[in-house]
Ligand SMILES: Nc1ncnc2c1ncn2[C@@H]1O[C@H](COP(=O)(O)OP(=O)(O)OP(=O)(O)O)[C@@H](O)[C@H]1O
């Protein structure tokens with residue numbers, strides 16, 4: 001149990017800088033998810049916390065101690081790898097007890113701690129098996145068992161669920177969350193799956209190209225994304241972005257290049273003719289006879305909901321495609337014209353040049 | 359009942375039917391060249407050698423079957439027993455050194471270092487050079503007058519007179535072992551290096567985070583994961599060393615005082631220059647139990663571990 005402070009941390013491999021100054025502060029017992037597209041530096045940051053990579057610049061503190069130069073074994077952290085990294089020549093029990101064995105803990109203590117971890121993770125019957133004799137989900141649990149046996153200050157997870165099938169992933173997601181609620185150990189969890197991030201995190205750190213785009217609680221990121229990147233990354237299906245120009249007046253409007261007009265929320269600093277990006281989540285669009293016309297392109301019903309991809313504007317107009325999500329049972333034919341309207345108060349505006357929220 | 363037999367042909371019938379349908383025939387046809395090759399070039403000489411061991415054949419004179427007489431005379435032959443001792447000493451000492459140095463070299467080459475590919479290629483050189491050639495080079499290195507080692511040591515004022523490398527019993531044994539080790543290391547080092555590279559780096563990272571020191575990582579991760587390859591490599595190394603002939607024949611011809619005579623050299627000496635094909639064959643055949651023992655030891659003792667076997671229990 002400890003706080004983790006990342007202060008201005010940079011990483012470069014030779015001349016290529018991959019992390020350009022990241023600041024994150026993690027409270028004791030917090031579950032923090034680092035999320036971002038592939039190659040943005042999530043693993044690198046995590047491995048710097050673990051001590052598997054050198055820190056090029058800045059400081060990392062665990063429990064108020066600078067650990068930049070501290071060897072990994074003294075940092076008291078446990079890591080779960082994407083490929084689990086189970087020792088193939090050791091049984092499940094030996095895998096879980098390995099760190100205690102290295103610490104020369106008494107045999108009885110090793111056994112009781114392994115046993116307790118195995119009970120938590122439902123592995124009691126598998127303790128004598130070898131990793132090869134386990135299913136993917138079981139291996140995943142052994143990897144977590146190896147971490148919790150140590151009772152470390154911090155847990156680090158690097159995409160632990162990405163090798164599992166979709167159903168198991170959902171199940172393990174819940175298990176990890178339960179485990180955290182039970183152990184309350186500070187956790188840093190890396191994923192590129194924003195659903196995992198949203199469902200598990202106390203706090204999400206959205207990274208992109210080696211910088212932090214936004215840090216916040218999941219719902220804050222969803223409700224108030226700081227910029228267009230976060231807006232597009234958080235939420236599934238992703239937010240629609242409509243480019244256009246502001247037309248102020250009694251009834252402010254956004255006018256797109258193809259001439260479609262959308263109602264504009266009040267925002268400070270809007271000047272007439274300013275180029276903006278209008279963000280609209282698919283689930284915040286409803287059918288409205290007075291709304292904007294759009295031509296249906298494709299529909300994707302899933303049973304509980306229906307995804308409609310439509311082109312803004314009526315049949316002839318070549319407007320932009322946007323995705324709408326409806327919870328009702330609807331059926332549309334391609335080419336049909338529907339009328340849609342954003343739910344008031346649930347739209348976002350970004351500056352076209354900087355991408356920042358207005 | 360009759361219906362059942364009609365619909366389900368008996369196994370032998372379906373076997374012959376399968377052959378008739380051509381898959382088996384083609385399989386056998388494809389195997390034929392290999393089978394003929396094995397039969398003529400492996401089984402026949404081996405069988406002939408074993409047979410010769412039971413005869414008193416001499417060069418130019420067909421022998422007669424004399425049962426175990428060759429072996430009985432070997433039992434009472436003190437030179438034979440000295441040679442067995444030499445061979446075992448040579449094999450054990452050279453194999454241990456090759457393993458130790460080869461593993462060390464493999465671990466070094468597995469580290470990140472500049473010119474890695476170059477060093478890996480250099481390590482292979484002793485293996486690439488024909489044995490006879492390297493033996494001649496060693497002959498010069500070990501020369502009693504002009505040895506470069508003696509020269510260097512004298513220049514460094516560590517010794518005053520040249521070392522008699524091949525003329526003294528202990529020195530000669532050490533020298534041929536050194537030459538064999540030099541020649542055998544590349545095989546061991548490169549094979550073990552290949553094995554090291556199959557160990558996922560994340561295992562080492564996991565062990566580091568689990569608190570393992572470098573030595574503990576070697577002891578608990580590298581060594582156990584390498585053990586199957588070590589078993590195979592060392593089996594081959596032992597077989598090569600035990601049957602070594604060229605190095606000894608060029609360097610010492612078995613001398614001095616037969617102290618470096620090995621079973622292979624004695625077998626050759628008795629059979630070809632000595633003319634007693636039967637006796638030479640018997641000595642060669644006497645090597646087989648030792649070799650089989652080495653193979654069985656590695657096969658059952660080391661090679662396949664439970665954790666490597668896949669699947670459910
Ligand atoms: N050893 C290395 N040498 C040079 N560049 C590297 C090295 N390791 C990683 N990188 C670069 O650093 C960047 C970040 O890599 P990192 O593995 O942290 O990405 P990630 O966010 O974990 O991506 P993913 O989701 O695909 O795992 C990448 O652009 C990668 O090319």
Ligand SMILES: [Mg+2]
Pocket residue numbers: 042043044158159
């Ligand atoms: Mg990664």
